[in-house]
Amino acid sequence: MSDIQTLYAAFAARIDAVLSALEAEAVLPAGVSRANVAVEPPRDPSHGDLATNAAMVLAKPAATNPRSLAEKIVEHLSRDPAIVSAEIAGPGFINLRLDRKVWEEELAAIAALGSDYGRSVMGDGTRVNVEYVSANPTGPMHMGHCRGAVVGDALANLLEYAGHAVTKEYYVNDAGSQVDTLARSAHLRYREALGEDIGEIPAGMYPGEYLKPIGKLLAEEFGDTYRDAPESEWLLLFRGKAVAAMMDQIRADLAMLGIKHDVFSSEAELQAAGKPEQAEAWLRAHDLVYDGVLEAPKGKAPPEDWEPVELPLFRSTKFGDDQDRPIKKSDGKWTYFGADLAYHMQKAESADALIDIWGADHAGTVKRIKAAVAALAEGEGKVIPFDVKLVQMVQLLRNGEPAKMSKRSGNFVTIADMVEEVGKDVVRFSMLTRKPDAQMDFDFVKVVETSKDNPVFYVQYAHARICSILRRAAEEGIAPRSDQAALLGEDELALIKLAAQFPREVEAAARAREPHRIAFYLYELAGALHGWWNMGNDDPQKRIIVAQKLTVSGARLFLALQIGQIIRNGLAILGVEAVEEL
RNA sequence: GCGCCCGUAGCUCAGCAGGAUAGAGCAUCGGAUUCCUAAUCCGGGGGCCACAGGUUCGAAUCCUGUCGGGCGCACCA
Numbered sequence: 001m002s003d004i005q006t007l008y009a010a011f012a013a014r015i016d017a018v019l020s021a022l023e024a025e026a027v028l029p030a031g032v033s034r035a036n037v038a039v040e041p042p043r044d045p046s047h048g049d050l051a052t053n054a055a056m057v058l059a060k061p062a063a064t065n066p067r068s069l070a071e072k073i074v075e076h077l078s079r080d081p082a083i084v085s086a087e088i089a090g091p092g093f094i095n096l097r098l099d100r101k102v103w104e105e106e107l108a109a110i111a112a113l114g115s116d117y118g119r120s121v122m123g124d125g126t127r128v129n130v131e132y133v134s135a136n137p138t139g140p141m142h143m144g145h146c147r148g149a150v151v152g153d154a155l156a157n158l159l160e161y162a163g164h165a166v167t168k169e170y171y172v173n174d175a176g177s178q179v180d181t182l183a184r185s186a187h188l189r190y191r192e193a194l195g196e197d198i199g200e201i202p203a204g205m206y207p208g209e210y211l212k213p214i215g216k217l218l219a220e221e222f223g224d225t226y227r228d229a230p231e232s233e234w235l236l237l238f239r240g241k242a243v244a245a246m247m248d249q250i251r252a253d254l255a256m257l258g259i260k261h262d263v264f265s266s267e268a269e270l271q272a273a274g275k276p277e278q279a280e281a282w283l284r285a286h287d288l289v290y291d292g293v294l295e296a297p298k299g300k301a302p303p304e305d306w307e308p309v310e311l312p313l314f315r316s317t318k319f320g321d322d323q324d325r326p327i328k329k330s331d332g333k334w335t336y337f338g339a340d341l342a343y344h345m346q347k348a349e350s351a352d353a354l355i356d357i358w359g360a361d362h363a364g365t366v367k368r369i370k371a372a373v374a375a376l377a378e379g380e381g382k383v384i385p386f387d388v389k390l391v392q393m394v395q396l397l398r399n400g401e402p403a404k405m406s407k408r409s410g411n412f413v414t415i416a417d418m419v420e421e422v423g424k425d426v427v428r429f430s431m432l433t434r435k436p437d438a439q440m441d442f443d444f445v446k447v448v449e450t451s452k453d454n455p456v457f458y459v460q461y462a463h464a465r466i467c468s469i470l471r472r473a474a475e476e477g478i479a480p481r482s483d484q485a486a487l488l489g490e491d492e493l494a495l496i497k498l499a500a501q502f503p504r505e506v507e508a509a510a511r512a513r514e515p516h517r518i519a520f521y522l523y524e525l526a527g528a529l530h531g532w533w534n535m536g537n538d539d540p541q542k543r544i545i546v547a548q549k550l551t552v553s554g555a556r557l558f559l560a561l562q563i564g565q566i567i568r569n570g571l572a573i574l575g576v577e578a579v580e581e582l
Numbered sequence: 583g584c585g586c587c588c589g590u591a592g593c594u595c596a597g598c599a600g601g602a603u604a605g606a607g608c609a610u611c612g613g614a615u616u617c618c619u620a621a622u623c624c625g626g627g628g629g630c631c632a633c634a635g636g637u638u639c640g641a642a643u644c645c646u647g648u649c650g651g652g653c654g655c656a657c658c659a
Contacts, residue, residue, distance in 0.1 A: 036599090036600090038599080038600095038601085040598075041598095042601095042602080043597095043598095043601090043602080043604095043605095044602075044603085047602075051601090051602090053601065056601080056639070056640085059639085060639085065639095066639075089602070090601085090602045091601085091602075091639065091640070092639085093601075093602065136659070173659065176658080176659050177658070177659075178658085178659055294656095294657075309657075311657065322584075322585070322655085326656095326657055327657095328657080329657040329658095330657060331657080333657090335656090335657060335658085335659095336658070336659050337657095359653090360586080360587065360652080360653050360654080361653060361654065362653095362654080362659095363585080363586045363587075363653060363654055363655095364585070364586075364653085364654040364655050365654090365655095366585095366586075367585080367586090390586075390587070390653090392587065392588075392652075392653080393652070393653065395652090433595080433596090434594085434595060434596085435595090435596080437587055437588075438587080438588055438589095438595085439587080439588070439651085439652060439653085440594090440595090441594085452621055453607075453608070453621085454621095455607075457621055458607090458621075458622090460621090461619080461621055461622075462622095464619075464621095465618085465619065465622085468618075468619060469618055469619095472618055473618085501598095504598085505598080508598055508599085509598090511599080512598085512599080516596090517596090517598070520595095520596060520597090520598095520606090521598090523596095523606080523607090524606085527606085527623095530622055530623065531622090531623065531624090533618080533619095533622075533623080534614085534620090534622060534623035534624080535623085536617080536618065537614070537615075537617070537618095537620090537622090537623070538614075538623090538624085540617065543617080543618055544618060545618055546618095581619090582619075582621065
C-alpha cells in the first residue's frame, strides 16, 4: 500500500532512522518528539538537494548545542551511499547532496508511473464529500458562482489525486421562497407566451430573458389552462418545471467549465423524505434542540415587526456559535438552516469528512453549520471532520467599471458568456492563480485583452513545445532513450530535481486544501522548461536535438517527455487542457 | 457594536506545517531571433512584508492590540 512514496518522504525516513540510532546511543533522550523535524529542499539550490533542521529542533531536549548534535547526525548520514555530502551550515542546518543516481532513478520513476506519478496514498481511501456551486436554481450560472465552482472542482480533483475517495456534490435549493418566486416569474412569461402584454416585470420577480423559453414551453404544454387559475393550482407544477429547466441550464453551464458533479441532492426531496424531522428528533433526544425565544438582533435597531416568538432552537452556542439558531419558522416550515442541518447529517452518513465551498457572503452562517456537524459526535455519534472553505468575492469589472452581478437585475455576465469569449482554460486557470481567501478583481475586458500574458498560456506553451520537439524528433527518427540519463548535464539535473517535487507539492496542496499551489508549481516548472529550451539558442550544443549526437539527444528527449508528463498530470488536477500545439 | 477574510515591489499576486541574503508576472531600462514554436529567454533598477508589542535559537508566517479595505450579522436563501 505504501510503496508509493515521495523521494522526500523516503529521505525523511532515513533521517528518522538516524535519529532512532542516536536515541539508542543515548545521544538523544528516548521518546523526544520529532514532530518539528522537517526534511525539505532548501530555498537556495546551492545549499544542496535536501536540508533538515533536526539538529536545531532537537538540541535543547538533548541538552547540547545544535552544531555538535549536527555533527553526530552527519556522521551517520555520511554512511548512506545515496548521500554524497552532508554539511552543517548556518545555525545548524544539515544540507545534503544526493548522488545523481537518485535523480536518474526518479526520472525513470516518472516514466514508469506516467499519469500516476504524483498520486499519493496520503488520503488512505477515506471518503471526502466536497459540496460546491450549489447555486440556487433560479437562473443561469453567472460569474459570482465561478470562483467557487472552479476552486471546488480543482480541490476535489486534488484530493482524489492525493488518495481520497471523493464525491462531488451539488445541493439544489429547490424548496425555499426563491423557487416560488421563480415559479411566479415563469407564470408571467407563460402568460406572455400566450399573447398577453405583461409590461414591466414587477419588482421582486426575476426579470431575466432566460425565462421566456420556459414560458413558451409551459404555454405549449398547458395551453391557457392556468392563465387565470389561482396560484395554488399551478405553483408547485410550474415550480417543478422551472427548476428542472434551470438545473438543465446550470448543468450545461458547468459542463462548459469542465465540471460534472457526482450527486445532485434536492432540498425538496430531503424534506419530503422527512429528514429534517429525523434530525430534530435526534437532536431533541440529545438535548440539542429546545423550544426557546430568540434574542432581539444586537448592534442595530431591531426590525419594526420584531417580537419575541417561541421557536425550536438548535443549541449551536454549545459548539461555539454566538447564539442558538432556529430550525423552524413560526409558520411551521423549516428554516434554511434547519434543512441544511439535516442535509449535512445525510452527507455524513456516507462520508468520513465533509468540505463545503461557500461564497464569502455566507461567512456569517459558518459557525452554525459547523456546530451542526460537530453535534453529530454527541452520544454514540462519530466525529466528522468538516471544513467550510470560503471563497472570497470576485469584483467583476468591465474596463475598470464595476459590472453588476445580481441575478435579480437580469443584467449579469454569465459563465457561458465568459467561457465562449475567453475559453474554459483561461477562466479556470485565472481563478486558480490566487489563493481563494483573498478578494480578486476580474476585469472582463482586461482578461480578454491580456490573454496572451495569461499564465495559462505560459504553461500550455511549455507543454506544446515538448510535444513539438517530440514530433520533430520522430520525423528525424530520433527516439527518447531511458538508458542514457548519465549523459544529462547539471542544467538538466536541476530540471529533474524540480520535477521530482511534484509529488511533494500534491501532498502539501492536498493537506492545505489549496489547489492553487499546483498552478504556481506548474508555472515554475514551465519557466524552467522554457529556460532550458532557450539555452539552445545561445549554444547549439545545448539544444535538445543535436544532429550528430543521437544518444545525448535521446536522453534529453526522454527528460522532455517526462516534464511533459508532469505538466499533464498537474493540469489534469486543475481541469485545464494540456494542448499539443498553440 | 460583533464575527469572518485580507493588508508583501508602482500594479496583480506567490511565499511550501516558523528557517539561512523576501520571490514571480506586468510596467520600466538594457540585451538575445539566418538556429528545436520569441505566446520564449538573459540581465538591471525597484521592499521598515500596514503599524506596535509578545512567543523563541530564529517570525512575512504563530499570539495580542491598533489602523486600513472587503463580506456578513433574519423565522431570508
